[in-house]
Amino acid sequence: MSADALLTHEAFEAAIRAVGAERYHDKHVFHQMLHGGKLNRGQVQAWALNRYCYQEAVPRKDAALMARTDDRDLRREWIHRIHDHDGLGEESGGIERWLILTDGLGLDRALVMSKKAALPATRFAVEAYVRFVAEQPLVVAVASSLTELFAPKIHKERIAGMLENYDFIGEDVMAYFRRRLSQAPRDADFALDYIKRHAHTRVEQEACVDAVRFKCNVLWAQLDALYIAYVQGMVPPGAFVPA
Ligand SMILES: O=C(O)c1cc(C(=O)O)c2c(n1)C(=O)C(=O)c1cc(C(=O)O)[nH]c1-2
Numbered sequence: 001m002s003a004d005a006l007l008t009h010e011a012f013e014a015a016i017r018a019v020g021a022e023r024y025h026d027k028h029v030f031h032q033m034l035h036g037g038k039l040n041r042g043q044v045q046a047w048a049l050n051r052y053c054y055q056e057a058v059p060r061k062d063a064a065l066m067a068r069t070d071d072r073d074l075r076r077e078w079i080h081r082i083h084d085h086d087g088l089g090e091e092s093g094g095i096e097r098w099l100i101l102t103d104g105l106g107l108d109r110a111l112v113m114s115k116k117a118a119l120p121a122t123r124f125a126v127e128a129y130v131r132f133v134a135e136q137p138l139v140v141a142v143a144s145s146l147t148e149l150f151a152p153k154i155h156k157e158r159i160a161g162m163l164e165n166y167d168f169i170g171e172d173v174m175a176y177f178r179r180r181l182s183q184a185p186r187d188a189d190f191a192l193d194y195i196k197r198h199a200h201t202r203v204e205q206e207a208c209v210d211a212v213r214f215k216c217n218v219l220w221a222q223l224d225a226l227y228i229a230y231v232q233g234m235v236p237p238g239a240f241v242p243a
Pocket residue numbers: 058144145146147148150151154155180219
């Protein structure tokens with residue numbers, strides 16, 4: 001894209017969707033192995049233990065976004081993302097559902113929650129996302145959540161693939177992804193509408209598209225690290241070692 005005329009809303013959305021078509025992490029070989037039943041239980045444990053770090057970082061980045069805006073309407077909308085993950089009242093939330101998944105895989109909760117056995121690259125990638133949202137212009141920070149446009153497809157594939165292929169995975173532990181099937185589209189629709197209304201120049205529009213590329217890289221880097229450690233066998237010192 002060149003930095004000249006403002007894109008129409010349709011062209012802007014198409015540019016964002018093209019990023020997902022090219023580089024969303026459903027294309028990563030580690031995911032293809034995960035969903036296709038090609039991993040053993042220890043490798044699935046490693047994925048869940050590392051992915052906990054992402055789950056745990058998401059409400060922190062949402063809080064960072066809220067802390068930056070004086071737009072009360074944006075905060076009123078965005079706060080439900082924190083409730084979705086942390087829970088509210090009787091609703092235990094997505095992080096708890098993730099821990100039910102790691103419990104189901106036989107992982108020790110304290111170990112998972114300590115994040116100490118996660119891969120170095122996982123920690124760097126997720127903290128880069130939190131920092132990006134805290135530091136970039138607000139509209140760009142909102143845009144970085146838009147990989148969620150592509151998430152329902154991968155969640156459906158994951159639920160079906162993991163239930164079919166692994167005898168150690170049951171409905172209860174897939175509850176996290178079932179819930180996201182309705183949460184993610186709502187969040188993505190809001191964020192897409194927001195950036196269409198608030199990216200006022202072509203430069204801002206391009207920065208939003210770049211934010212989705214950055215976020216795809218955050219997701220991709222985590223899977224590269226899992227592949228190197230748990231498929232190729234180069235586990236870094238101190239990281240989780242399957243029994
Ligand atoms: O399983 C996945 O592939 C996947 C991807 C993404 C994403 O695209 O960032 C999210 C989630 N899951 C997810 O569960 C989730 O809560 C979530 C929040 C966000 C975000 O950027 O605010 N992305 C994602």
